[in-house]
Amino acid sequence: MLEVNGLQASYDQLQVLWDVSLSVKEGEFVALIGSNGAGKTTTLRAISGVLKLKAGQVSFLGKPVTNLSPHLVCQRGISFITEELNLFEGMTVQENLLLGAYNCKDGKKIKALQTEVFDLFPILSERQSQLAGTLSGGERRMLAVARGLMSEPRLLMVDEPSLGLAPKVVLSVFNALKALHERGVTLLLVEQNVHNTLQIADKAYVLEQGSIILQGASADLLQNEYLRETYLGKR
């Protein structure tokens, strides 16, 4: 579904991605893991068009999307939930969701989507008329994911959803992602929380200093010695 080949990207003069290649098949739950500064967010930004690539190709559903404008990438079916969330703070939960469905002009469909999303995240239904800026950390994360779902994406890319959240909330976020996967949504998850992530993802890529150093099925990676030592702290 998503094919990424030989990505190279930099922020001004600082090169961050040296050679990133990965692929996501339809229905898969793929994780991109690595420590802080490895280039995980940069990779998602490059795929979504927010950051222009120095080199490499990205293709989605067989068509090239390299360096396409972010709004066009969204229209092609990729929803990117950023770490900063980029919510519309001055608007209500409902308005944020409506904007998530910006490219849909069918009023009935939007209503149906909203009901689905409220099913997944009941707390958002309660906070419908509240301003997004007044929600708690976990609720904001949920709103960001919900908004991303309103465009009926074929691929959902989520950047570090557990960052800064209390352990209990982290669990609920991961459970929500798992539920989404079970519903058939294809997911590309970026995370620092290696252990939890490998429990729910099908396969993973390990990114270190801008290059993929390891990849494979989650179960296999959990047995990998290097990974265990470096990321799970086991000897």
Next chain:
Amino acid sequence: MDWMIFQNLLVTGLLRGGLYALMAVGLALVFGVMNICHFAHGEYYVLGAYAAYFAFVTYGMNPVLAILVAALFSFLAGAITDRLFFYPLRKRSKGDWVMNAFLLTAGLSVVLQSVYRLVFGNRYRGITQYWHASINILGMTIAADRVMAFGIALAAIAAMWFFLQRTRIGRAIRAVSQDERGAMLVGIDLDRIQTLTFALGSMLAGLGGASLLSLSPAYPFGGNKPLIASWFVVTIAGLGNVQGAVIGGFIVGIFESVSYFFLGQGWQEVASLGLLILLLLFKPTGLFGTEIKSVWEK
């Protein structure tokens, strides 16, 4: 104070305030959504005035049609301006945007004024009145033109409110002003929205110029006063705050009318500037601003 005088000042202030609000909303939109310190806003007021003049006088259209034509004309002019000047600037570099965009509008202002001079000459193009009538409000006889201008301003502001709050595209405009990246990520075409916003801002300015044609004739430098008035209102209300701009417009209108009555024309300006200084000293974010909208950080 005499009740009659109070009423008089209130009505005069509100009539002025309505037009100030109209101009200020246009400016607040451009600043809030596009982060442009727009110093050519007055030139679109003048464009609207010229368009209405020619529509009404040369082509003999009825007043309402002439004003609508002028508004449409200003809308198109705004759209063309964005595509010609701001779009390439956005593509080229986002660094130093605030300064660059501001300088662009300053240059645009000079160029437009010179173009008006070249094409229309220095003459004042004015009319005595659109409507040959006076309306009686609370015992005062007010020219129909003034009341109609106020009515048009109010209608435009109401329409703009409805558009921004209740329509899909209006919501998108608000989204872009709150979080550009978020807007991109939900599939909003930023360039289209920016062009639309600038067109709307110019349209509102042109509408102002057209409605007030009998009170302020069209001439090349006719944009300076409206420009300063708009910036005054927007600064007092809080930069980029569109609702605040509306209320601010009325507050300034009433303030000016009251201070004019008590202080006379010369000192009225001192009072206005004094108000601005006090505000900037004690509440620089404006009456309704909550925080300086990190324009410099973008």
